[in-house]
Amino acid sequence: MTELNETNFYNPSEIETRWQKKWDEDGLYHSDIDPHRKKYYALTMLPYPSGDLHIGHWYAMMPPDARARFKRMQGFNVLFPMGFDAFGLPAENAAIKNNIHPKTWTYANIDKMRTQFKTMGAMFDWRREAVSADPEYYKWTQWFFLQFFKNDLAYRKMSPVDWCPNCNTTLAREQVWGDDRHCERCGTPVIKKNLEQWFFRTTRFADELMDFSKIDWPERVRVLETNWIGKSEGALVKFKTQSGDEIEVFTTRPDTLWGVTFMVLAPEHPLVKKLTTSGQRTQLNEYIQQALRQTDIQREATDKEKTGVFTGGYAINPVNGAKIPVWIADYVLMTYGTGAIMGVPAHDQRDFDFARKFELEIKVVIQPDGIAPIKSDEMETSFPAYGVMVNSGKLTGTKADQAFKRAIQFVEQLGVGKASTNYRLRDWLISRQRYWGAPIPIIYCEQCGAVPEVESQLPILLPDDVEWKPTGESPLKLHPTWKNTICPQCGGLAERETDTMDTFMCSSWYHLRYLSPHFSEGPFDPQEYAYWMPVDIYTGGIEHANMHLIYTRFFHKALHSIGVVPDTEPMLVLRNQGMVLGEDSEKMSKSRGNVVAPDKLVNQYGADTVRAYLMFFARWDQGGPWSSTGIEGTARWIRRIWALYNDPAPRGNPSTDLVRNLRRKLHQTLASVTRDFELLEFNTIISSLMELMNELTKAKQSGAAYTPEWKEALKIYALMLAPVAPYMAEELWQKMGRAYSIHHQTWPTVDALAAAEEEITLIVQINGKLRDRITVPAGISDEDAKKEALASEVVRKALEGRQPRQVIVVPERLVNIVV
C-alpha cells in the first residue's frame, strides 16, 4: 500500500464527503419549474422516522435515485423529493417507554435520518422536504378532512370496530392481518368494540378504484386491489315473513331463486327477535349468546361444521309463493350484504352443508346442459355452475347465458327485487384514540351537534403538555383544558373531538405537499401542481397494495370529485421493489441478528459501492438475501474502474480491429444500459458495465489508451456511471479535466453505426441441434447463409450426401437443416 501514490488510491470516504458538501453548497439538485423543459416527477414512498435508516430504505430509494438521475441526464426536469411520515404510534410508544415527548423523539430521529440520507448520494431536493407532523403540514390534513366532511365524504357512526388492546386504538379493517386477526403494527390479536367513529366513504369510489385503464400499475397490485374491493353483481330480493315483515337478501344467483328451501339470518339480525316463536326462544337465545361470545376468528373459521337454530318463523318466496323456514346461523355475517341470505342448497355448497346437517329440503332448479340431469337425493355436493333453469315457473328452460339477466327482470317486474352490486371493501375508519396524530377538526355542541371547525382556525394544534398513559381513550380527552372550546355556530360552550386521524390520512397527499411545502394559501401551490403533477413514476413496497395505495387513490378521486384537483389519478406508473433479506434468507430483524447496517457498509466500502451492489445483487422487483461476499465483487469492480482511469497505461500498437471492437462494445453497452434504465432492470445495467470494464481493461493492456477512441470510451463510461456511482463519477470527471458537474451532463447518444456488427456468428443446426458456428459478414442474405451452412464441413459429413428435407433460415442468426 505504501508505494501507491496518493492519486492512485481510491478513498471513497474522502471523495464522498468532499462532493457531498460541494453539491449541497451549490444546490446541484434543486428542481424548479422550468416551462422549457419536460418535467418528470419521480416519487418514492416516504419513510417513517424510526431513527435509523436501514438497508431496506436504501433499497427502496437508491435504484430509483439512479433512475431519476438517468432521467435528468436525458433532459427531463426531474423532481425527486423526500420527507417523513412523522405522526404515528411508535413515537408514542417510545414516549411511554422512555419518558420522552413524542415530538422530541420524532424530530431527533428526523435529524439523524436526514444526515444518513445525505450520505446515500441521492438527488433529493431538500428544500421540498415535507414532514407530516409539522403544523404547517397537518393544518392541511385537517383542511382536507373538513372538505370531505362538507361534501358528505366523511361521516360518523356507531359500529363494531377492530380494536388493538396493545396499541389502545381502533384500526381500519385492512390494518387487521392474518388468520388470527392481529394488529398490522404490533401483532396483537384484535378485539371488537362498539364505538362512535369517523369514516371516509371509500366505497363510493369502489368502481373507480377498480378501473386501472388510465394507469400503468403492476398486474399483481391490480389483482390484489381488485380482490380486496371484491365487487359482486347480483340482486336484492325482498322476502316477506308471515307477519308481513320484509327480509331483504343479496344474491349473486337470482337464477336459483326457485330453489330456495330456507332462509338464514345472522344472529345479530334485527328481525330475529320478532320471528322467534315461543317454543324456540330458549334455544335461540342460547345460540345467539354463544355466537356473540365467540371471537371473529372462531366464528369465521371455514373448516368447522355448520351450526344454526330454527326460529320457528316462516317466510314466503316471492317468485313462487313457497313457504320456507327461517333459521339463524353464524355463517351468515351481519357485516356483508343485508345480514340475511336465501338458502339454495342444490346450488351453493355452504347452503348444501347446512341443509344436509339439519335435513332441510334440497331442490334442484339448475341442470347441466347436455349431460345427465342431477337428482336432489343423490347429490354429494352442490351444483354451483350455471346451466338450464328447471322447476322455475315461467323461466323454466332459460339457458345459462340468459338466466341471470332474465331472473332479475322477473323480480323487477314483480316489484320484489332489483339488480344490485355489493363490495367487500368497507368505508375507511380514520379515528384513532391516540395523541400523536392530526386532531380531527370537529366540535361537538349540545345545541348544534357535530360542527366543523372554522377553516381560518386551522391548524388545531396538538398541546405539548399531555399525559400519554395508554388508557384506551385519547390522551387529548384527559388534558384538563384542550378540548374546551366554543361552538362556531351558536357560540355556546362546546368540546373538541379528541381522537386523531389515522396516519394513512397524512400519507395520502404528501406527494402534493412536496410541490410547495411552505405554501400557506392552500395545501399546494396550483402553479406547482400544474407543472409537476401527476407523479410519473411511484416506487415502493407492495405491502401497501391494500392500504396506502388504495387510500391515496381514493383521496385523489375524492379531491377530484369536489374540484380540488383536475386529475383523477395521482400516480401514472407504479413499480414495486422486493425485500432485502438477511444472509440466512430470512426477513431481517434484530431478534434474528441478521440485520445489515448501511452505515457500516458505507464506512467500509463507500456509498457508491453500496448503491451499485443494491442494484446488482438481485432483481430489484424481487429482492433476495444479502451476501457479504457478494458485495466484495462490486467493490472490486468499483476499484478496478478507479484503476482503469488512474493507473498508468502501457504504450503499444493497438490494431485497428481492436479499436473498432472497443467502440462497438462501448456503444452496444450504452444501448443496453439506456434500455435497462428505462425498464428499471438495474442488475443488468451493472453487468453490462462490468463487461465493458473487462473489455476496456484488456484494450488498455494492448496499448489502446493513447487513441481518441479511448478518450471517448472513458468519457461515456463515466457518464453511464454517474447515476450509479455519483461520487466516483464526479471525481473521475474532474480528474479528466472536464467541466463541473458530471451531473449536469447530457446522457450520451448511441452511435448505431459503431454499435453494428460487421461479422456475425451464424448458428448451424441439423434437426434443431447445434452442429457448427460459422463466421459470416453481417447483412448476409438468407440465400447466402443457406449456401454457407450447406458448405460447412460438419454439415457435409453429417448429411453424407443426403438431400435436406427443409432448410430454415433465421436472418443473420441461424440455419436449421432438417433431414
Added chain:
RNA sequence: GCCGGAGUGGCGGAACUGGCAGACGCGCACGACUCAAAAUCGUGUACCCUCGGGUAUGUGGGUUCAAUUCCCACCUUCGGCACCA
C-alpha cells in the same frame, strides 16, 4: 378452497419478438506475485462421456424445423383473500 407470482449450475442471477441456455458476479480449483499470508492479477469452472458426442431450464405431455419462452395437466414454493351469499 379461490386468486396471483415464482421454480434455470454449489449460490445471486442473464437470455430483447419462439432461434447459440448459463452473460455478469459470488464461491471453488489451479497458477503468478510473496519468506509467508492477505490483497491483487491470470486461467478454468452445468452434468455425463468411450472425446465422436450425449443429457440438461420443477415433473409429465403437446404445438413447432426449433420451446427457459406458447398450450394442457400436475408438483413445490411464496404472497393475498377466505362461510363475502
